[in-house]
Amino acid sequence: MPGEAVKVCALDEMSSGDxxxxxxxxxxxxxxxxxxxxxxxxxxxxxxxxxLSQGTVDADELIVECPKHSAMFDLVTGDVVSLxxxxxxxxxxxxxxxGDILVEHP
Numbered sequence: 106m107p108g109e110a111v112k113v114c115a116l117d118e119m120s121s122g123d124x125x126x127x128x129x130x131x132x133x134x135x136x137x138x139x140x141x142x143x144x145x146x147x148x149x150x151x152x153x154x155x156x157l158s159q160g161t162v163d164a165d166e167l168i169v170e171c172p173k174h175s176a177m178f179d180l181v182t183g184d185v186v187s188l189x190x191x192x193x194x195x196x197x198x199x200x201x202x203x204g205d206i207l208v209e210h211p
Contacts, residue, residue, distance in 0.1 A: 110200070110207035119206060124158045129208050134197050136208060137180055139164050144180040145197035145208050152176045152190035 113119070113127045113136050123138045126148055135148040135158035146169070148158050155173035162169050167180045176190030183194040198209040 110202075110209045113199075113206040113208055116201050116204055116206055122162075122164075124162075125206075126156075126158050127208060129197060130210055132195065134208050135169075136199060136206065137162060137169065139167060139180065143199040143201070143206060145199045146178060146180065146183055147195040147197075150174075150176055150178075150190060151185075151192035151194055157194065 111127050111129050113125050119125060119138050121138050121140050125136045127134055133148040134145050137144045146157055148156050150157055150171040153173055155171050157169050157171055160170045160172045168177050168186050169180055170177045174189050177187035178194045179186055183196040185191060185193055200207050
């Protein structure tokens with residue numbers, strides 16, 4: 106059963122390539138729309154303070170690159186793909202309900 110969730114926006118307000126941020130508990134979460142698929146990661150790079158939502162997304166590889174030192178994270182798993190980061194990014198479950206994009210509390 107789905108847990109408590111935070112509304113990001115209406116699905117029709119977020120096109121492919123868009124990124125939106127929302128607070129989930131105490132964590133700023135970036136929601137990425139990549140080709141119509143939705144992915145959510147903690148927005149703060151685990152290497153040094155920089156927002157992943159401001160990074161570059163590789164839609165083919167489903168990777169986001171941090172804008173500060175080019176650490177890369179897998180959008181699906183949060184795993185580190187490229188140094189200098191060593192700690193994975195926290196992932197969040199995203200769902201669409203009644204036309205709204207929701208991010209679940211962990």
